[in-house]
Amino acid sequence: MEELLQVKDLRKTFTLSAKQQKIEKTREKVKVAVDGLSFTAYKGEVFGLLGPNGAGKTTTLRMLATLIKPDSGDAIMDGSSIVKQPEEVRGKIGFLTSELKLEEFFTPNYLFDFFAKLYGVAPEKIAERKKLLFGRFGIDRFAEMKVGNLSTGMKQKVSLVVSLVHDPDIVIFDEPTNGLDVLTAKVVTDFLLDLKAQGKTILVSTHIFSLIEKICDRVGIVINGKMVVCDTLQNLCGDKDLEERFFEIYEERVGRIDE
Amino acid sequence: MNNMITIIKKELARFFGDRRLVFTTVIMPGLMIFVMYTFMGKGLMKELSTSDDYVAKAYAVNMPEELRTMTKGLQVEWEDWDGNPGEQERILQEIADGEKDGLIYFPENFMEDMYAYNMGDEPAPNIEIYYNSEKSNSLTFFNNMRSFFTAYEETMVNKYDVNAKTGIYGSYDQATENGLLGKMLSGLLPMLIMVFIFSGCQSVAPESIAGEKERGTIATLLVTPMKRSALALGKVISLSLIALMAGVSSFLGTILSLPNMMGDEMEFSAMSYTITDYLLLLAVIISTVLVIVAIISMISANATSVKEATTAMAPFMLVIMVISILPMMGMESKSAITYFIPLYNSIQAMTGIFGFQANVGLSLLAVGINLVAAGALTYALTKMFGSEKVMFSR
Ligand SMILES: Nc1ncnc2c1ncn2[C@@H]1O[C@H](COP(=O)(O)OP(=O)(O)OP(=O)(O)O)[C@@H](O)[C@H]1O
Numbered sequence A: 001m002e003e004l005l006q007v008k009d010l011r012k013t014f015t016l017s018a019k020q021q022k023i024e025k026t027r028e029k030v031k032v033a034v035d036g037l038s039f040t041a042y043k044g045e046v047f048g049l050l051g052p053n054g055a056g057k058t059t060t061l062r063m064l065a066t067l068i069k070p071d072s073g074d075a076i077m078d079g080s081s082i083v084k085q086p087e088e089v090r091g092k093i094g095f096l097t098s099e100l101k102l103e104e105f106f107t108p109n110y111l112f113d114f115f116a117k118l119y120g121v122a123p124e125k126i127a128e129r130k131k132l133l134f135g136r137f138g139i140d141r142f143a144e145m146k147v148g149n150l151s152t153g154m155k156q157k158v159s160l161v162v163s164l165v166h167d168p169d170i171v172i173f174d175e176p177t178n179g180l181d182v183l184t185a186k187v188v189t190d191f192l193l194d195l196k197a198q199g200k201t202i203l204v205s206t207h208i209f210s211l212i213e214k215i216c217d218r219v220g221i222v223i224n225g226k227m228v229v230c231d232t233l234q235n236l237c238g239d240k241d242l243e244e245r246f247f248e249i250y251e252e253r254v255g256r257i258d259e
Numbered sequence B: 001m002n003n004m005i006t007i008i009k010k011e012l013a014r015f016f017g018d019r020r021l022v023f024t025t026v027i028m029p030g031l032m033i034f035v036m037y038t039f040m041g042k043g044l045m046k047e048l049s050t051s052d053d054y055v056a057k058a059y060a061v062n063m064p065e066e067l068r069t070m071t072k073g074l075q076v077e078w079e080d081w082d083g084n085p086g087e088q089e090r091i092l093q094e095i096a097d098g099e100k101d102g103l104i105y106f107p108e109n110f111m112e113d114m115y116a117y118n119m120g121d122e123p124a125p126n127i128e129i130y131y132n133s134e135k136s137n138s139l140t141f142f143n144n145m146r147s148f149f150t151a152y153e154e155t156m157v158n159k160y161d162v163n164a165k166t167g168i169y170g171s172y173d174q175a176t177e178n179g180l181l182g183k184m185l186s187g188l189l190p191m192l193i194m195v196f197i198f199s200g201c202q203s204v205a206p207e208s209i210a211g212e213k214e215r216g217t218i219a220t221l222l223v224t225p226m227k228r229s230a231l232a233l234g235k236v237i238s239l240s241l242i243a244l245m246a247g248v249s250s251f252l253g254t255i256l257s258l259p260n261m262m263g264d265e266m267e268f269s270a271m272s273y274t275i276t277d278y279l280l281l282l283a284v285i286i287s288t289v290l291v292i293v294a295i296i297s298m299i300s301a302n303a304t305s306v307k308e309a310t311t312a313m314a315p316f317m318l319v320i321m322v323i324s325i326l327p328m329m330g331m332e333s334k335s336a337i338t339y340f341i342p343l344y345n346s347i348q349a350m351t352g353i354f355g356f357q358a359n360v361g362l363s364l365l366a367v368g369i370n371l372v373a374a375g376a377l378t379y380a381l382t383k384m385f386g387s388e389k390v391m392f393s394r
């Protein structure tokens, strides 16, 4: 199996302002968000990062998407380093998190063309790709409405489509179903499985066990910025369900949950 | 390059797609200035001037015949009054009401007394002119009479003249015809242009950069493979175009309303500037716009919200105002060294151009320096777009 994604010893710290220290209820000036995290994802698989709030999942994915730079460590994405070749990496991945917003003033139709150009999609391919993706998510019905007038779910669909205009081989989604109703969530998870069927490599982060069980081949559990286990779903759980295994692992590593 | 153009197109589509924004940033400044100045000018002129063919109506007491003939050219219709004190109140009231424009009173035997008068004798015969300074016609009457009789007095006791008739070397005033106009325009217009450019930038840059940051849309741009420099350049160029449009609109408004504001006497003909002047002006303005936009963009990129950006811009606005006002107060520096200071050199160059004294070399130096500065600032902006501290600060 080809190792398409190699994450090596990623570390990220944030310097906290006085205000942030108050919010975080800490006197430490430096917050270690990701602490020497490593893992590998193989071509064509769905890899899930599972962890509690504040574990460092989003921070890890933002580093992989080159939005922020690691303090140390590196990741090689399909041959390109996130530290040394960030632009190449951005061309190879599709990244989606709720922090990426679309300008409310424009229509999905305009934004699709706009981002297609920025992602370097060949002009003759744009219309074809738009037809496919807009059809798949039912965006054709509101393609000419301003994004500002769309519902949260509609906006999320447009964001998702925009992040995939260039048909990337690696897809990175942070909390892909957050804020979606069950119907829309199903459209998204089905789509992810579709992508997998097309041979794409998918990395998702979530704290929703059922999502991991539904779509992931392998899972890494992140606690306090560290990867504590990383294995296939089968090896990890055996005959137990994921939720049960997660609590066992958590209590082993951190201590009792109600403490 | 392509990405930069894509960004420019999007920014312009955003701008022109919002009719209210276009109206408030491009059309309104010019229109408002035009309407305001024209209105102001018209009102001012109406207050200050009487129409040329107005014939004043005034009373005269004991007016000597020779003086009456001499005042013919002054357009006054005299009505004689015998000075009967019973009518005094009515006559003064007529002047107060504006029905008559004035009253001129000569002492009896004015001419004989005047010829007989020797310097030092007390008192000299006195001409009394009654008028109403609240009425422009009356005020004009008074001024005309006063200058006429003062001049008449001078010819009576003439010992010597200063600058009478034409000089032996020709005209006394060595100013070119453009001199006065140039002085006015070179003081006023550079400042107006700077302010217009600034306000043009101010209405779009914070929205376009700090706004995108605040709303999280810039992150969507930052995950595309586009180079940060394409984003920075695209923003700076598109914002410059918009600021330029706002500047041009305000400029046109000013130029077109100048003739109205200054009245007919001040014959404003833009034709007196040469093509070189216009080209230099355009180059200076464009380079200035780029520098201002780059600075405002950096301030906006550093802010976390549109509001913060607008606030942070105030000190910069103040600096621009101060350096713009210097030439108007006659405090501009003549030294060529100052042409190496971005923005200040724009003021210097524009003051020269509007004063009909354009220095082509120094103006081009100013343009060059500004372009280099704009380039350096845009490079810095590129670094800011690449910095997570700047882009994702909360
Ligand atoms: N810009 C920042 N400045 C300071 N601290 C930060 C910043 N971004 C993240 N952190 C801290 O880093 C830690 C990891 O955050 P992260 O968002 O990666 O967690 P997460 O695993 O995605 O959690 P969640 O499930 O709640 O989304 C948290 O303690 C968070 O407060």
Ligand SMILES: [Mg+2]
Pocket: A057, A058, A059, A174
């Ligand atoms: Mg998260």
